[in-house]
Amino acid sequence: MQPAADTWRCDGSLHPKQTKHPFDVARQGYVNLLPVQQKKSKAPGDSQASIEARQRFLAAGHYQPLQALLEQQMRPLLGQSDTAANWLDVGCGEGYYTQAMAQIDGIASLIAADISKPAVSTLAKASKAAGQLWYQQPKEDATQTAVYPLVTSAAHLPLRARSVTGISSIFSPILPEAFAKVLCDTGYLIIAKPDSQHLASMREALFDSVREHDSDKFLHELAPHFTLLATHHVSTELSLAANDLADLMTMTPYAYRARAEKRQALLELSEHAPFNTEARFVVYVLQKHAGT
Template sequence: MLVSLFVCPLCQSPLQPAADTWRCDGSLNPKQTAHPFDVARQGYVNLLPVQQKKSKTPGDSQQSIEARKRFLVAGHYAPLQRLVCQKMGQLLGQDASISVPTAKPDKNPVNWLDIGCGEGYYTQAMAQMGSDIITTLIAADISKPALVELAKVSKAAGQLWYQQHKDKAENTTVIYPLVTSAANLPLRAHSVTGISSIFSPILPEAFAKVLVDKGYLIIAKPDVGHLTTMRDALFDSVREHDSDKFLQELAPYFTLIETHRVSTEMTLSATDLADLLTMTPYAYRARSEKRQTLLAGVEQQAFSTEAKFVVYILQKRADQ
């Protein structure tokens, strides 16, 4: 790990990880005092200062996290998970020169940021690719309950950064679970090789700032026709997903190099459908009677719908 990979969210001074407390050196603090950030027992670090919070408990709720975990573990979105990891492997394998400089000429580390990682379904798959692909995986989300889940799984697998010397098996990617805001990333400028944003916020300037020259950005979004039968059952009128509306905002910073689409037919039980509803915005956007009618019907017969996703692969522009 590079010593200066992380910066203090309060004063932007270099931030040094440690097993018990992360501490900045205070060099950019007008008072020259260091800010400490304790490591939670589960293994995550909270780098979201109270002044950066927009609510008392930002991000996904515990109920939403548990529903998403059950739904994803059942494999319903596995095709998207495989596609994202496949494209990451191709990008990083084909261009070994795009990485963060290091003192060791024989191996350049690849630092990857998974922004909006949630409980870690996609993050864990990325970590399984091994350190030959990704050396350091920064798993970031604004939801503390989500990071608790991710950190517990990572710790059990011996993947946390402070386990790398004692428990870390060879070829294991090191994971840093961080509670943080996408708008105020606690990362040094030009320090990460790539960023993945899977159903998460898109912040072009913030992403470009932390990416290395010619670094990659992978974005996954719902595609046109995503969960159409479910949305038709929940709403009187359905507005289609405008999946590429943000590409114009990215254009000053990134060049679109590939677009991929993947879909999967799903036959859902009542439990699966209830979890899908809970993990999506439809849980609160749809009227209660519509939700209840839909779920009651599935008690008699499994519900069929199609998940459709679009994955964009972009590269940081040379003039950024």
């Protein structure tokens, strides 16, 4: 693939007929590499309403402790190499965490991938406004991180084998084989998930029966390819006004899993006093086995 400011072109080397397909760059600054046959719905991924709610909620700083922890864990990993890294943020969403990663020294290319076009479009617009897109970076300046916003499936990543130094998956699906394929030998994988008791009081108010988060259930699936280096927990107390609580519900699966009357009752309660709950997260740092 040959990236350019207006159109990306594949060189045809992997096509039986050597066809060189073009992929136009959207005016917002993203490239759609999701084939129609990989779509499970007309508009896969998070909706525009969910993206906008998450933007407002995260911009208010409610999940900033998680953002800070991720940055803290990435910096020493990137500092171990003399060459700048290619980093993949899978399920990047609207880019709250991705944009923080773009400020970390040591990343040459930051590939932001999500199946949701509204999410990637939002990230691309913000990155373009900040002058962070790949075609906005001076070629002679290797210290700047170039952001590549891509609409694509995590299960079918359009990346060469062993081409990225690290992967972050924040509240996104875990795909051991796909991740191991594109990671270089001894590359790193950082995973963030809801921890036990995450938003417990909110879930108790919305559901008659609450099933606890099983945060580490996927670790055994990663074991053939990865070694767990560290586990970190972070939590933050939230005191939410009605508008923030509405955004939190909209940006989570609770928006459609909880009954409408339960959601409405909780929102009415928060009109009179802030709703208190606790956000709890767990972050895993893993390293790929050499040769897998």
